[in-house]
Amino acid sequence: MQHLLNKHVQEIEISGIRKFFNMVSTEDDIISLTIGQPDFQTPEHIKQASIQALMSNQTSYTHNAGILPLRKAISHFYESNYELSYSPENEVIVTVGASQAIDITFRTILNPGDEVLLPAPIYPGYEPLIRLAGAIPIYMDTTKTNLKLTKEILKQHITSKTKCVILPYPSNPTGMSYNKKELAGFANVLKDQQLFVLADEIYSQLSYDYPHTSIASFSGMKEKTIVINGVSKSHSMTGFRIGYTLAPDWISKQLIKVHQYNVSCATSISQYGALEALTEGLEDTKIMKAAYHERRDYVYDRLHKMGLHCPNPNGAFYMFPYFPFTNSSSFTFGIDLVKQGRVALVPGDSFSKLGEGYMRLSYAYDKHTLNVGLDRLEAYLQQHPLD
Numbered sequence: 158m159q160h161l162l163n164k165h166v167q168e169i170e171i172s173g174i175r176k177f178f179n180m181v182s183t184e185d186d187i188i189s190l191t192i193g194q195p196d197f198q199t200p201e202h203i204k205q206a207s208i209q210a211l212m213s214n215q216t217s218y219t220h221n222a223g224i225l226p227l228r229k230a231i232s233h234f235y236e237s238n239y240e241l242s243y244s245p246e247n248e249v250i251v252t253v254g255a256s257q258a259i260d261i262t263f264r265t266i267l268n269p270g271d272e273v274l275l276p277a278p279i280y281p282g283y284e285p286l287i288r289l290a291g292a293i294p295i296y297m298d299t300t301k302t303n304l305k306l307t308k309e310i311l312k313q314h315i316t317s318k319t320k321c322v323i324l325p326y327p328s329n330p331t332g333m334s335y336n337k338k339e340l341a342g343f344a345n346v347l348k349d350q351q352l353f354v355l356a357d358e359i360y361s362q363l364s365y366d367y368p369h370t371s372i373a374s375f376s377g378m379k380e381k382t383i384v385i386n387g388v389s390k391s392h393s394m395t396g397f398r399i400g401y402t403l404a405p406d407w408i409s410k411q412l413i414k415v416h417q418y419n420v421s422c423a424t425s426i427s428q429y430g431a432l433e434a435l436t437e438g439l440e441d442t443k444i445m446k447a448a449y450h451e452r453r454d455y456v457y458d459r460l461h462k463m464g465l466h467c468p469n470p471n472g473a474f475y476m477f478p479y480f481p482f483t484n485s486s487s488f489t490f491g492i493d494l495v496k497q498g499r500v501a502l503v504p505g506d507s508f509s510k511l512g513e514g515y516m517r518l519s520y521a522y523d524k525h526t527l528n529v530g531l532d533r534l535e536a537y538l539q540q541h542p543l544d
Contacts, residue, residue: 169285174507174517177491181501188530189501190518193329193474195393196526197448199430200441203392206433210426217425221417223251223401224428230435231401239361239371241379243403250409250416251423251431255359255387255400260286261415262383262402263321266353267292271320276306278477278505278512280329280357292320298511303468304331304477308342315350322347324372325357327364330508330517331477332453332470337370348377356384359400362391362442364472365450373403380405383412390473391442392434397427449474452520452527459531460518463538474521477505479514481543487513498537500530 159167170176178191210216222228228245235241243249252258259282267273269291275283277296284294297314299306311322324343327334335343347354354372361369373382387400402412434441453470460467460478467478482490487504494516495501505515520527 165289165291169288172281172507174281174503177488177501177503177507180492181495184495184499184501187495187499187501188526188533190520190522190527190530191501191503193390193519193521194395195390195445195474195521196523197393197445199393199397200434200438203394203430203433203438203441206437207397207426207430210429215425215429219422219425219428221413221422222249223423224425224432227251227428227432227435230432231403234435235371235384235403239369239374241371241374241384241403244406247406248404248409250402250412251428252387252400252402252416253420253423254389254398255357255385256282257398257416257420258385258387258400258402259283259355259357261412261419262355262385263287263290263292264415265408265411266383267320270318272316272318273321273323274311274314274319275323275509276310276325276328278304278330278508278515279323280325281507281509283323283325284509293318295319296509296511299331300511303333304328305333305335305339305468306343308339308346311343312346315346315352319350319352321353321355323355323357325359327360327369327470327472328475329360329473330475330503330505330512330515331468332473332475333468334364334369334471336367340370340372341375343372344375344378347381348375352381354378354382356382358384358386360390360473361386363446363449363474365446365453366471369472383408388431388434391445392438393445394427394430394434397424397430399423399427399431449520452522452524455524456518456520456527456531459535463535474519476518476520477512477515478518480516481514487516491516493541494534494537497541498533500533500537502534
C-alpha cells in the first residue's frame, strides 16, 4: 500500500545532518563537531520560571498566538534591538520552534508551482517544506561570491513565478551575514516585486562583526516580509521549542489559521520560560555570544593554518571550510575522516548540491573539545594530503 502515501512525503529525504550524526554516533572515541546545539545549559532563572509555571498550574491551552505577555516581550525585543514595531495583539505568533514557523509560513503563502529562491549552500530544512506545499525550490549559487548572496545574483533569479525569497542570516551552515549596505541592495531589488520574503533571523543575537539588521526595517520591506526568530540559539533553549513569527496583520491573520489547526498553541510552560528569557535574560545572550566569538577566532585561525579556505563567518557558530578533494564526495570524505581521523564534521552536500566539497564544523562546543577535534583534523590532513 506504499503507493497510497503522499508522494511529496515519499520524495523528501531525512536531514543529511541528522543522518550523518546518527551514523557516526555509534563509533567509539569520536570528537563530534556536527550538531548546532549550544553547549551552554539553559540559564537557571529560565528553568526556575518554567518550573514555577508548572507548579502554578499554567498547564492549559493558551491563546493560539501565545500568551500576551510573551507576545509583548517579543514585540519590545524587536523594537529595542532592531527598530521594528509589531503589534503584539495581531502581528506576533508564538510557534513550536522556528521550524514550525517556517512550515506555517510556506503553507500560507505558497501555491503549487510557485518558485522559492534560496541562497545555497543552505540549511536543509527549507526544501522539504517547500515541496510539501507543492512549490519548487530554486537555488542561488553563492560559492563564487564568498558564500554570500549578492543583489546581482538575486536579481538574476527573480521571475514571474517567484513567490518567495528566503534570507537566512547569519547563515547555517556558513555563518555568513549581511551588513546594512548589502541588505539595502537586496531591499532595492525586492521592494517593488510582488513576492514575499522569509527572513530567518534565528541567529540574529549571535552577530559578531556588526549589529544584526532586519531586512524588514528597510522602506517597502516590512509589508512583504515574514520575520522568524526564537530563543533556541540565543538562550540555549532548543528543547523548549519556542519560536515566533512577526508579520503585518493581513499576513498574520492567515498564518494563525494554519498554526491553529497545526498545533493549537505552543507549550504553555515553555512560553513562560521564553518570557523570562526575553525580559530578564538579555545578559545571558551576551555571555554566550562572547564565548562563541572567542571560539570563532580560535577555530578560524586553526583552519587557516591548516591551509583550508574558509570565509571568516560573521555570526552563528559554524565554519564551512572547503576541502579540495577530487576523487571523493563530501559524504565519503566525512566517513573516512571519522574512521581514520576520529573526528566528525557534517558533509557539505547536506546543505544542497552546492555544498559539495565543503564540510560544516560547529564550534558550539567547549574549548577542550574544539582543541582535540582540530588536532585530529590537522593530523588527518597531514597523513592524507588534499589534492
